[in-house]
Amino acid sequence: MIPRITLSADGPSISRLVAGCMKWGAWGKQLSPQDTLRLVEQCLEIGLTTFDHADIYGHYTTEADFGRALALQPSLRDQIELVSKCGIRLVTPNRPENRIKSYDTSKEYILWSVDQSLRALQTDRLELLLIHRPSPLMDPHEIAEAFTALSAAGKVLHFGVSNFTPSQFAMLYELFPLVTNQVRASVRHLDPFLDGVFDQAQRLRLAPMAWSPLGGGGLFELPGDTQARRIHRVAEELGEKYGLAFDQLLIAWLLCHPAQIVPVLGSGRFERIQRVARAFEVELEPEDWFRLWQASTGEEVP
Numbered sequence: 001m002i003p004r005i006t007l008s009a010d011g012p013s014i015s016r017l018v019a020g021c022m023k024w025g026a027w028g029k030q031l032s033p034q035d036t037l038r039l040v041e042q043c044l045e046i047g048l049t050t051f052d053h054a055d056i057y058g059h060y061t062t063e064a065d066f067g068r069a070l071a072l073q074p075s076l077r078d079q080i081e082l083v084s085k086c087g088i089r090l091v092t093p094n095r096p097e098n099r100i101k102s103y104d105t106s107k108e109y110i111l112w113s114v115d116q117s118l119r120a121l122q123t124d125r126l127e128l129l130l131i132h133r134p135s136p137l138m139d140p141h142e143i144a145e146a147f148t149a150l151s152a153a154g155k156v157l158h159f160g161v162s163n164f165t166p167s168q169f170a171m172l173y174e175l176f177p178l179v180t181n182q183v184r185a186s187v188r189h190l191d192p193f194l195d196g197v198f199d200q201a202q203r204l205r206l207a208p209m210a211w212s213p214l215g216g217g218g219l220f221e222l223p224g225d226t227q228a229r230r231i232h233r234v235a236e237e238l239g240e241k242y243g244l245a246f247d248q249l250l251i252a253w254l255l256c257h258p259a260q261i262v263p264v265l266g267s268g269r270f271e272r273i274q275r276v277a278r279a280f281e282v283e284l285e286p287e288d289w290f291r292l293w294q295a296s297t298g299e300e301v302p
């Protein structure tokens with residue numbers, strides 16, 4: 001069974017692996033409500049209870065697809081945690097009022113967006129809401145006011161951000177108790193290990209969430225990609241040592257970091273989600289962790 005984690009001292013308890021739903025609908029697998037329901041039920045069987053959404057997925061359609069699946073089996077709602085995001089305005093026929101891609105973190109927009117998400121997901125609450133991207137125009141006081149109102153209304157139980165720098169995170173954290181920062185992190189994308197995001201998470205004892213934990217799927221397409229080739233070469237050797245396949249090893253690499261990283265898996269196939277759960281069975285030796293780091297950067301650490 002996949003273990004659980006509490007994101008912060010007062011934060012939500014979620015599964016240590018999260019299912020990312022970005023490609024379950026129009027942006028990928030186009031799962032039917034029945035297929036989605038089956039996938040959710042299979043995830044629950046292995047202890048994966050947390051599902052990551054954003055209003056924009058599928059050009060603002062994937063939350064509603066998931067909601068239709070939940071409506072087929074309403075008792076599932078109390079067995080899962082729903083994460084969603086807001087703040088990006090996409091140009092799409094589904095939002096004709098958006099004339100240029102932009103960010104909106106105004107109080108009015110956040111409140112409106114959450115109501116849309118709740119309606120689409122056919123639920124009365126989100127366990128976790130994230131501001132999807134930091135806006136150059138964001139006013140932390142206004143975001144905190146929106147979060148306070150959503151919390152008071154019982155529409156959102158916990159709040160966080162995504163893709164925030166440490167200083168952007170600190171600015172909002174001073175005004176409101178955030179529980180996580182969801183950032184891109186994998187053997188392929190090392191930024192949060194170096195830019196202070198994971199340092200801050202450890203200092204504040206908040207578990208960060210990692211999107212694209214397998215590099216967004218790009219690591220499976222080798223031709224011409226020298227970084228991917230280096231990572232595969234090392235991963236093959238380590239895979240033999242630990243008895244792990246490539247994807248399992250990459251997730252194990254994230255899991256053994258002391259920041260308590262929570263990978264948000266992007267696969268829409270249960271076999272792949274289930275396989276990755278084996279990553280909990282091993283602890284990589286530090287030298288092996290650094291071998292993958294070196295394979296990623298192409299050089300020794302200084």
Ligand SMILES: NC(=O)c1ccc[n+]([C@@H]2O[C@H](COP(=O)([O-])OP(=O)(O)OC[C@H]3O[C@@H](n4cnc5c(N)ncnc54)[C@H](OP(=O)(O)O)[C@@H]3O)[C@@H](O)[C@H]2O)c1
Pocket residue numbers: 019020021022023052053132162163182183210211212213214215216217218220247264265266267268269272
């Ligand atoms: N906060 C943000 O700004 C942000 C941004 C992007 C994504 N996200 C969240 O993070 C989640 C994960 O992102 P991601 O999709 O980039 O994650 P990922 O897990 O790194 O990549 C998933 C992709 O890899 C493929 N894949 C997985 N295992 C594979 C294997 N063993 N062999 C070959 N291909 C494999 C999947 O295809 P199959 O589906 O066919 O298995 C899928 O296309 C999203 O669903 C979303 O919830 C958040």
